Every structure is written in C-alpha cells, then in structure tokens.
Amino acid sequence: MQKETHHKRRGRLPSIEVVDLFCGIGGLSYGMKSKGLKILEGFDLDATCKYAYEINNEAKFQYKDIRTVTKKDILPFYSKKAIKVLAGCAPCQPFSSYAFKNKNKDEKKYSLLDEFGRLVKEVHPDIVTMENVPAIASFKLRSVLADFIKVLEEEKFHVKYQVVYCPDYGIPQTRKRLVLLASRFGNISLIPPTHTKANYVTVRDTIGDLPSLEAGHTCSTDPLHRCRALTPLNMRRIKDTPYGGSWKDWPEDLWLNCHKKKGGKSFGSVYGRMVWEKPAPTMTTLCTGIGNGRFGHPKQDRAISAREAALFQTFPVTYKFFPNEKDVSLTKASRYIGNAVPPKLGEVIAESIKQHIRNVPL
Structure with missing residues (x-):
C-alpha cells in the first residue's frame, strides 16, 4: 500500500x-x-x-x-x-x-x-x-x-x-x-x-533608554515608571552595592541579622544590582523591592520600577494594567506583573x- x-x-x-x-x-x-x-x-x-x-x-x-x-x-x-x-x-x-x-x-x-x-x-x-x-x-x-x-x-x-x-x-x-x-x-x-x-536580550536593551529615576519617585511622563522609597539605612546599603554586587560587598555594620547566620549566606543575590550586559533575573511578585533578590538598578540607587519589571516580562508600554495608573500601589502592580x-x-x-x-x- x-x-x-x-x-x-x-x-x-x-x-x-x-x-x-x-x-x-x-x-x-x-x-x-x-x-x-x-x-x-x-x-x-x-x-x-x-x-x-x-x-x-x-x-x-x-x-x-x-x-x-x-x-x-x-x-x-x-x-x-x-x-x-x-x-x-x-x-x-x-x-x-x-x-x-x-x-x-x-x-x-x-x-x-x-x-x-x-x-x-x-x-x-x-x-x-x-x-x-x-x-x-x-x-x-x-x-x-x-x-x-x-x-x-x-x-x-x-x-x-x-x-x-x-x-x-x-x-x-x-x-x-x-x-x-x-x-x-x-x-x-x-x-x-x-x-x-x-544575542540574548539584555537589561540595557530593555530598560537602558528609560528616564533616570530617584528612589520613591514617579516619572512625569510614565506613571508606571515609579519605584519604592528607601529608608536611610537601605539607601546606604544600595549606595554601598557595587555594579553587579550584592550585600556581600557591604561593610559588616550594614548586614542584616540573617546575613550573619550560616543559612543567610546562601542568598547571595539579595540586595543585588543587575548588570547591563545580561538578561535580568526572574521577575517575581516582589521584584520592585531591593531586599527580595537582584532587583537593584544597575547604576541608579534604587530598585527597579514597575515599568521596568513589566518590560522585563515583555509587556509592551501600551499594555494597560489599571484604569488610572496614577492611583495604583506598587504592591498591586508588582503582583500582577510577577504572576503573569x-x-x-x-x-x-x-x-x-x-x-x-x-x-x-x-
């Protein structure tokens, strides 16, 4: 046949x-x-x-x-x-x-x-x-x-x-x-x-052209490009985190108690900065906080913004997350984006x- x-x-x-x-x-x-x-x-x-x-x-x-x-x-x-x-x-x-x-x-x-x-x-x-x-x-x-x-x-x-x-x-x-x-x-x-x-798509490819942002501020032209405020202590920590570094690069007086314990030493990326030349780490529901992973901006003294998290997740800038993005909490935005x-x-x-x-x- x-x-x-x-x-x-x-x-x-x-x-x-x-x-x-x-x-x-x-x-x-x-x-x-x-x-x-x-x-x-x-x-x-x-x-x-x-x-x-x-x-x-x-x-x-x-x-x-x-x-x-x-x-x-x-x-x-x-x-x-x-x-x-x-x-x-x-x-x-x-x-x-x-x-x-x-x-x-x-x-x-x-x-x-x-x-x-x-x-x-x-x-x-x-x-x-x-x-x-x-x-x-x-x-x-x-x-x-x-x-x-x-x-x-x-x-x-x-x-x-x-x-x-x-x-x-x-x-x-x-x-x-x-x-x-x-x-x-x-x-x-x-x-x-x-x-x-x-030819992986890198952090620079994805967010390198976004306007600079200070911790706790919102971009005047993009309401979703907003990031969390930092306490004075956490501002010291991010300033003492070098390019691509983490809490392991801090002086010991900035360490958290968990970092001083044997189990805490394994979390090497916590409070870490991203690098321009590689893809970002996995976005999570907590990705807009510097203490939750390598979510520090490569150069600016802050965690990534909700817009940056959305771009790492490949949501286009035209994607609408809320009826009015000016009145939205970062907690809710991070949860939506990280779960997606x-x-x-x-x-x-x-x-x-x-x-x-x-x-x-x-």
Missing part, C-alpha cells in the same frame, strides 16, 4: 480560538492574540484582574473558582469549525521550592491541575497548553504532572513538554518555565529557540500551535 503523505497547509489557517484558565491580567492571552489567535474568555479568582484582561485582550473575564467551572461555561464560546485551544497556568506557588519548606502551605492548590484535567475531559479541546514552574517535573511533584499527562493521553492527545530558558526566546530575564503542549492531531512541540547566548506569563512566551506557544496546524491533517 502506498504510504499516505500530508503536505504543509498553505494559505489561511482555520480559526484558532483560546480559552485561558488561571488567566490573571492576561500575559499568555495577549501573546497568543498578538500572533493571530482569537481569545474568547479567561477565568481567574482574582477579580481585580478583570480590567487589564478585558481591555488588552478584547475578551470576556470570568471571575470564577476553577473548581466550579464546567463545560457549560466554556463550550458556547467556541465556534463550530474552529480549532479549540484550552490554555492555562495553574498558580505556581504550590509547586515552587519555597512551598516545600512552608509548613502552612495550602494543600488545596495542588488540586488545581486536576481541575484543569477535568475540564479537558469535559470540553474536549483540540489542543491543550499548560505553563508552570520546572519544579512540577521534579521528583517530589512528578506524580502531579504525571496524573495530568495521563488524563491527556487517555483523551488521545499527543503530549510534549520541556523546560524553557526564556532568554533562548528573546525574553530578557533568566526565567525557566515548563511548557506543555498536547494535540489530538499529532505530534506537537515548541518552535526552536530564536536566540543564543551571543510573559507575553513573548505566549507568542512562542501560539507560533508553535500555528506551525503544528500547518503540518498535520485535520
């Missing part, structure tokens, strides 16, 4: 429609939308994300606990002939290294990936994508990921996952994320890396899905 061959699909792709679980302010959705995928709706338990999600993604925000979401909340939004994508990033805190040390961790959050699996079985999407911290594939949590994959395989999906080093895809921070893709149509995988160490999937990673996932659709029989 002659072997059947499938040729690369030319011309216009079918409509690819996305429902985003655990959507937050919409970083993943926005990246996928930027590559031409149609975003239908997003679900999240943080009602304050509604404004940013809806205005940037032109999609409906559903304030709802994932445990109460059913196929009736999702299926009516998909078009009949569209490629149905179910996407999501279950909150990563339960899978982080910190969670292993936290005796008061919320065990209920471990079930969120199970709820994602339940919805896969109810909705019967064509493609599934899931993004999370690499630790979810570690020995301690392997069963959590394995159970999700088992659901996908039982539903006849072809599954592939890998740990992504974000600078390899033009994202200017050293974030590592596990990205899973699954398709009913055949084998699917991420597109190859677009960057190498020789970098839009650029959403673009990579979307492009991978599009290339997959071009090359498989439907």
Whole structure:
C-alpha cells in the first residue's frame, strides 16, 4: 500500500480560538492574540484582574473558582469549525521550592491541575497548553504532572513538554518555565529557540533608554515608571552595592541579622544590582523591592520600577494594567506583573500551535 503523505497547509489557517484558565491580567492571552489567535474568555479568582484582561485582550473575564467551572461555561464560546485551544497556568506557588519548606502551605492548590484535567475531559479541546514552574517535573511533584499527562493521553492527545530558558526566546530575564503542549492531531512541540547566548536580550536593551529615576519617585511622563522609597539605612546599603554586587560587598555594620547566620549566606543575590550586559533575573511578585533578590538598578540607587519589571516580562508600554495608573500601589502592580506569563512566551506557544496546524491533517 502506498504510504499516505500530508503536505504543509498553505494559505489561511482555520480559526484558532483560546480559552485561558488561571488567566490573571492576561500575559499568555495577549501573546497568543498578538500572533493571530482569537481569545474568547479567561477565568481567574482574582477579580481585580478583570480590567487589564478585558481591555488588552478584547475578551470576556470570568471571575470564577476553577473548581466550579464546567463545560457549560466554556463550550458556547467556541465556534463550530474552529480549532479549540484550552490554555492555562495553574498558580505556581504550590509547586515552587519555597512551598516545600512552608509548613502552612495550602494543600488545596495542588488540586488545581486536576481541575484543569477535568475540564479537558469535559470540553474536549483540540489542543491543550499548560505553563508552570520546572519544579512540577521534579521528583517530589512528578506524580502531579504525571496524573495530568495521563488524563491527556487517555483523551488521545499527543503530549510534549520541556523546560524553557526564556532568554533562548528573546525574553530578557533568566526565567525557566515548563511548557506543555498536547494535540489530538499529532505530534506537537515548541518552535526552536530564536536566540543564543551571543544575542540574548539584555537589561540595557530593555530598560537602558528609560528616564533616570530617584528612589520613591514617579516619572512625569510614565506613571508606571515609579519605584519604592528607601529608608536611610537601605539607601546606604544600595549606595554601598557595587555594579553587579550584592550585600556581600557591604561593610559588616550594614548586614542584616540573617546575613550573619550560616543559612543567610546562601542568598547571595539579595540586595543585588543587575548588570547591563545580561538578561535580568526572574521577575517575581516582589521584584520592585531591593531586599527580595537582584532587583537593584544597575547604576541608579534604587530598585527597579514597575515599568521596568513589566518590560522585563515583555509587556509592551501600551499594555494597560489599571484604569488610572496614577492611583495604583506598587504592591498591586508588582503582583500582577510577577504572576503573569510573559507575553513573548505566549507568542512562542501560539507560533508553535500555528506551525503544528500547518503540518498535520485535520
């Protein structure tokens, strides 16, 4: 029998429609939308994300606990002939290294990936994508990921996952994320890396042209380019932190008590400064504070601003986070930005899905 061959699909792709679980302010959705995928709706338990999600993604925000979401909340939004994508990033805190040390961790959050699996079985999407911290594939949590994959395989999906080093895809921070893709149509995988160490996007590339800023001030032309005030003691500390240095470079009279203990000496990046020539460290929900990591500006005596954090996360300057950015706390801005999937990673996932659709029989 002659072997059947499938040729690369030319011309216009079918409509690819996305429902985003655990959507937050919409970083993943926005990246996928930027590559031409149609975003239908997003679900999240943080009602304050509604404004940013809806205005940037032109999609409906559903304030709802994932445990109460059913196929009736999702299926009516998909078009009949569209490629149905179910996407999501279950909150990563339960899978982080910190969670292993936290005796008061919320065990209920471990079930969120199970709820994602339940919805896969109810909705019967064509493609599934899931993004999370690499630790979810570690020995301690392997069963959590394995159970999700088992659901996908039982539903006849072809599954592939890998740990992504974000600078390899033009994202200017050293974030590592596990990205899973699954398709009913055949084998699917991420597109190859677009960057190498020789041309990683750096701190200078990303924020080098922003106006200078003093600690505690806000840029007159950009309300989101604002940074935290520093106490006199912390101002002494940042001034005594050299380029690329950290608390280890201070005189001992500036050390915190934890730095004097054996365990505290391992946190070498705390109160550290970034360097111009490399990508930034991973943005977190605390990234606008100098005491929470290497979040000091390379040269200016301050922590990075909310705008700088957003740019490291690849949010464009046109992205709207709040109805009125002049009245917003840095704490809330940092939480939104640090919790988000970098839009650029959403673009990579979307492009991978599009290339997959071009090359498989439907």
